[in-house]
Amino acid sequence: MDYEMQSRRLAEIAAKLLEDETVEAVLGLRNNPEAGWPTPYCARTPQDAERLVWNEACYTNLAFYLTEMRGKTAIVAKPCDVRSIINLISENQLDRDNFIIIGIECEGKRKDGKPAPGCDACPSSIPGFWDIAIGADGSDTWCDLPMAQTGENVTQWAKKSTVEERFDRFLKEINQCILCYACRQACQGCYCVSCFMDRKATPWEQIDADTGSKIAFHLTRAMHLAGRCTDCGACEKVCSSGVNLKYIYKGLSEFVEETYGFKAGVNPEATPVMNRYEADDPQVAFLGGDCIVGI
Amino acid sequence: MSEQAEFINPAPSDPSTGASEEWTPRIIAFLCNWCSYAGADLAGTSRIQYPPSIRVIRVPCSGRVNPQYIIKALADGADGVMVSGCHPGDCHYLEGNYYARRRFAVLKRLLSLAGFHPDRVQFTWVSASEGAKFAEVVSTVTEKIRVLGPSELGGRDGA
Numbered sequence A: 001m002d003y004e005m006q007s008r009r010l011a012e013i014a015a016k017l018l019e020d021e022t023v024e025a026v027l028g029l030r031n032n033p034e035a036g037w038p039t040p041y042c043a044r045t046p047q048d049a050e051r052l053v054w055n056e057a058c059y060t061n062l063a064f065y066l067t068e069m070r071g072k073t074a075i076v077a078k079p080c081d082v083r084s085i086i087n088l089i090s091e092n093q094l095d096r097d098n099f100i101i102i103g104i105e106c107e108g109k110r111k112d113g114k115p116a117p118g119c120d121a122c123p124s125s126i127p128g129f130w131d132i133a134i135g136a137d138g139s140d141t142w143c144d145l146p147m148a149q150t151g152e153n154v155t156q157w158a159k160k161s162t163v164e165e166r167f168d169r170f171l172k173e174i175n176q177c178i179l180c181y182a183c184r185q186a187c188q189g190c191y192c193v194s195c196f197m198d199r200k201a202t203p204w205e206q207i208d209a210d211t212g213s214k215i216a217f218h219l220t221r222a223m224h225l226a227g228r229c230t231d232c233g234a235c236e237k238v239c240s241s242g243v244n245l246k247y248i249y250k251g252l253s254e255f256v257e258e259t260y261g262f263k264a265g266v267n268p269e270a271t272p273v274m275n276r277y278e279a280d281d282p283q284v285a286f287l288g289g290d291c292i293v294g295i
Numbered sequence B: 001m002s003e004q005a006e007f008i009n010p011a012p013s014d015p016s017t018g019a020s021e022e023w024t025p026r027i028i029a030f031l032c033n034w035c036s037y038a039g040a041d042l043a044g045t046s047r048i049q050y051p052p053s054i055r056v057i058r059v060p061c062s063g064r065v066n067p068q069y070i071i072k073a074l075a076d077g078a079d080g081v082m083v084s085g086c087h088p089g090d091c092h093y094l095e096g097n098y099y100a101r102r103r104f105a106v107l108k109r110l111l112s113l114a115g116f117h118p119d120r121v122q123f124t125w126v127s128a129s130e131g132a133k134f135a136e137v138v139s140t141v142t143e144k145i146r147v148l149g150p151s152e153l154g155g156r157d158g159a
């Protein structure tokens, strides 16, 4: 991994795209001493391009910001950003003609001296698709680095554990939650104009800071992310309370892949898995049916 | 009592009152208007006996059952949730129950992962002509939930 070469090449490419007016803006990250880690930045002039950075702390998923850009944009995207972009295209949130992907090779980011959440399970150092490539050595070819792939297999864990152990793990996590919704704000899939948690129209939807509300929030969000989570880890990275619930989303992704053969963030043409059905879908959840669902 | 306190001390303080013979779980039943609700009606008019455990909420279609309703019911301390709709192929709106089938499969796995006993949530198909089956389904579901005992989350309303 040669961050210096990658950064230099990134600045060159960005400056060129802006100079030629191929794009109006380059969406990337810049150093932010106040925050302590690089934060999203929109370069609009060739001079701005100098400020774009690329280092081991650049773990922010930028895909969601792309949905808010007007005019043609180039986005600096590592593999998890591209998976998220693919998911957003398949959900009609992005128009492929409106942006350029500067794909950038990544062997995993680090946060607080440890591998960043999500990076342990990342399948490849190469983005799923791209228009301009920046390889690990700063050239325009991919190096295809070996990935750690040490992420837990949630289904295997769940099958070995008891229902009480699973409840304890879930409770331990959500008990730390302060319902700040940062995880939702950071998530590429959570783009709803009006999230269910912000709708307080009926008495039964009122939110208190109690365990019941936390369960309702996290489980409903997990349900909304089923077959859409791209395992980017943004939700864990932003949580100031250290809540780690990505295993739940990952467990659901594993289930969806195993049962319906669908993986989020792979094919931009695919219809999202929960938006369709097959007449012969397995009766897995049903009374008297073949219950592979309840572990 | 605060929710938190209820949570740490689940409802029955005396374990013998937990999954006892007399205890009847409170089950929220979402029934689709066109099949299962009519099936329940038929069970009633045919005077078929079944346990008084379900609290019925009539919905237009099993596809109308937002997973949030089920999660909310459990989070608020229901002992179980049952959803019943038309058999695949018989949906009044043609395909609502097919979407529901996927959703429920995923929801059930989700609840399992989070440590809710999978038997607390039950999905079935009951048609308008299956009064006897409806009664049988309620009995089976009630028994499955009865052996689990009261919800770990405790009832909020105490009813």
Ligand code: SF4
Pocket (backbone or CB within 6 Å): A176, A177, A178, A179, A180, A181, A182, A183, A184, A238, A239, A240, A241, A242, A243
């Ligand atoms: S970011 Fe953390 S504390 Fe905030 S709502 Fe999400 S899990 Fe809870």
Ligand code: SF4
Pocket (backbone or CB within 6 Å): A118, A183, A186, A187, A188, A189, A225, A228, A229, A230, A231, A232, A233, A234, A235, A236, A246, A249
């Ligand atoms: S749920 Fe978390 S890991 Fe999944 S897409 Fe959203 S932010 Fe990324």
Ligand code: SF4
Pocket (backbone or CB within 6 Å): A184, A189, A190, A191, A192, A194, A195, A196, A197, A220, A221, A224, A225
């Ligand atoms: S939690 Fe659900 S409703 Fe809220 S923003 Fe995310 S997907 Fe939308």
